[in-house]
Amino acid sequence: MEPDSNTLRPGPPPIPGDQSGLDMPTAVPDAADEDNTREKIGVARASGIIALGNITSRVLGLVREIILSHLFGAGIAVDAFKIAIIVPRSLYDLLIGGHVNSALIPVMSDYANRQDRRELWELVNALLGIVLIGLLGLVLTLELLAEPIVRLVASEEASSQTLREATDLLRITAPALLFLSLFAVLSGLLYALKRFTLPAFGASVFNLMIVTITLLFADEIGITAAALGWLVGAVVQVGIQLPQLRHARILPRFRGVLKHPGVRTIGLLYAPVMFSLSLDVLINRPFSYNLASRTGEGNISYMDWATTLIQFPHGLVATAISIAVLPTLSQQASASKETNLGAYKDTLSFGLRLATVLILPATVGLMVLATPVVALIFEHGAFTASDTEVTTQALRLYLVGLPFATIDLLLVFAFYARQDTVTPALIGLLALIAYMITAVALLPYVGFLSLMIADSVKHILHSSISGWLLWRRVGGLRGQALLTTGIKTLAAALVMGAFTAAALYGLSQIVSAATLPGELIHVIGAGGSGVAVFLAAGYWLRIRELHWAIGFFRQRLTRT
Numbered sequence: 001m002e003p004d005s006n007t008l009r010p011g012p013p014p015i016p017g018d019q020s021g022l023d024m025p026t027a028v029p030d031a032a033d034e035d036n037t038r039e040k041i042g043v044a045r046a047s048g049i050i051a052l053g054n055i056t057s058r059v060l061g062l063v064r065e066i067i068l069s070h071l072f073g074a075g076i077a078v079d080a081f082k083i084a085i086i087v088p089r090s091l092y093d094l095l096i097g098g099h100v101n102s103a104l105i106p107v108m109s110d111y112a113n114r115q116d117r118r119e120l121w122e123l124v125n126a127l128l129g130i131v132l133i134g135l136l137g138l139v140l141t142l143e144l145l146a147e148p149i150v151r152l153v154a155s156e157e158a159s160s161q162t163l164r165e166a167t168d169l170l171r172i173t174a175p176a177l178l179f180l181s182l183f184a185v186l187s188g189l190l191y192a193l194k195r196f197t198l199p200a201f202g203a204s205v206f207n208l209m210i211v212t213i214t215l216l217f218a219d220e221i222g223i224t225a226a227a228l229g230w231l232v233g234a235v236v237q238v239g240i241q242l243p244q245l246r247h248a249r250i251l252p253r254f255r256g257v258l259k260h261p262g263v264r265t266i267g268l269l270y271a272p273v274m275f276s277l278s279l280d281v282l283i284n285r286p287f288s289y290n291l292a293s294r295t296g297e298g299n300i301s302y303m304d305w306a307t308t309l310i311q312f313p314h315g316l317v318a319t320a321i322s323i324a325v326l327p328t329l330s331q332q333a334s335a336s337k338e339t340n341l342g343a344y345k346d347t348l349s350f351g352l353r354l355a356t357v358l359i360l361p362a363t364v365g366l367m368v369l370a371t372p373v374v375a376l377i378f379e380h381g382a383f384t385a386s387d388t389e390v391t392t393q394a395l396r397l398y399l400v401g402l403p404f405a406t407i408d409l410l411l412v413f414a415f416y417a418r419q420d421t422v423t424p425a426l427i428g429l430l431a432l433i434a435y436m437i438t439a440v441a442l443l444p445y446v447g448f449l450s451l452m453i454a455d456s457v458k459h460i461l462h463s464s465i466s467g468w469l470l471w472r473r474v475g476g477l478r479g480q481a482l483l484t485t486g487i488k489t490l491a492a493a494l495v496m497g498a499f500t501a502a503a504l505y506g507l508s509q510i511v512s513a514a515t516l517p518g519e520l521i522h523v524i525g526a527g528g529s530g531v532a533v534f535l536a537a538g539y540w541l542r543i544r545e546l547h548w549a550i551g552f553f554r555q556r557l558t559r560t
Helices: 031-072 076-097 099-112 118-144 146-153 160-173 176-192 202-221 224-239 261-294 299-335 342-368 370-378 385-417 422-446 449-474 482-510 516-540 544-559
Strands: none
Touching (some): 031 299, 076 118, 076 146, 076 160, 076 176, 076 224, 099 176, 118 160, 261 299, 261 422, 299 342, 299 385, 342 385, 342 449, 342 482, 342 516, 370 385, 370 516, 385 449
């Protein structure tokens, strides 16, 4: 049950930037305090919007995979489709996808903070011109060389029929690369202008189009419907951004675009990020999959299933808060060149505290509920109880590193906001070396589970180095109650975990988990009661972000 509403304060308590974890007597707020409060409300609201967009996208992505498996099964059609989308998707991730958070939003936020918005429109038009020229040429290359590209990407065991079908499908999906890239530029612009709603749901619309068109036309054109949905989804994803850009002066520019100072800055910022992405694609992924495959049949699947579950809390908390806070951090970092870092440190600390308050209970709750959650989602058909046991082990080891990965993403974005992409890239290289050494060293003792342990070690090391370096560069974050918030949240989360474990045990004595309704009752009953306990414990411990969030939503509900 939720805390008694009579114990709630009439409104959200203030969240001062440089005070201890205790609530302080309030005074008449000045303009700076009001601006600070508005920024925090904006970050919280944007985080909620982005989190909702993330979970909607992931659910629709799961629906997409279910539909493909239901309509076509595991065979030539789906294999050909997977080959046909991996090429444009990989090129997008490498050439433009990584630009959005590391370079586009920080640089565009800097331009958006200037008095003359014409400079921002000039930058955006130059970027659109580069995308149109460069990607049109790349798409044309994919169309002309589709067959040899498919043969290069596909495995040696792929049949000739799979290769032929994949070639035809690639010629349909290739143009999506252009529209995905246009969406990246436009969504980066909207995030820089702090307009979060439409870009947050871009991926949801993309997956919805694939699902819809596949269902409508699969009977007539088979797997081609899914490829067509991929292309239409990319186009519609761009189109839905336009209502929030109706007052923008958008007209792609083609002459002299590489000389634009903003374009050069984005290129310099992205070079280290591309280096990191290349390390991940060329070294980290092959290393992990190769090691997993050597340790036994099915281990790659266990790793992927556990990773899928980890991505939900990470996307809802880390990604949502980091993207929501990035435009404000970028503008404050730019302004701090002439003034001081006070506002930047306040916003960063608020994001770190908010992430801590959300990710610690999510981690503890998923740790306790790992077995019933895995069973509920996966243990059907050929997926057995022994598969659930191994996947649960992998999941729990990944969870050790989840809080550090969440904090680390915010710290990396804090570097990006200061237009520093070199430092995170170098830290990432060091963390990758530590990951590989740990995995190989532990492999003889724990088998493929060494990969999960190594992943947690990587995140702990990366976040520790990032935090230490950022602390030195900004002059510390003293007075921001980070440690106090962490200790209180951990205490509330552990109380929640103990109660959830007890509730799960009690439910198991009453309701069997052998059926789907029983699994649902175990997960929802134990998990829901745990959330209520965390809210009560956190409110009693006076966790400021929790007080503030409850008061904020209470005010919103009262107004409606």
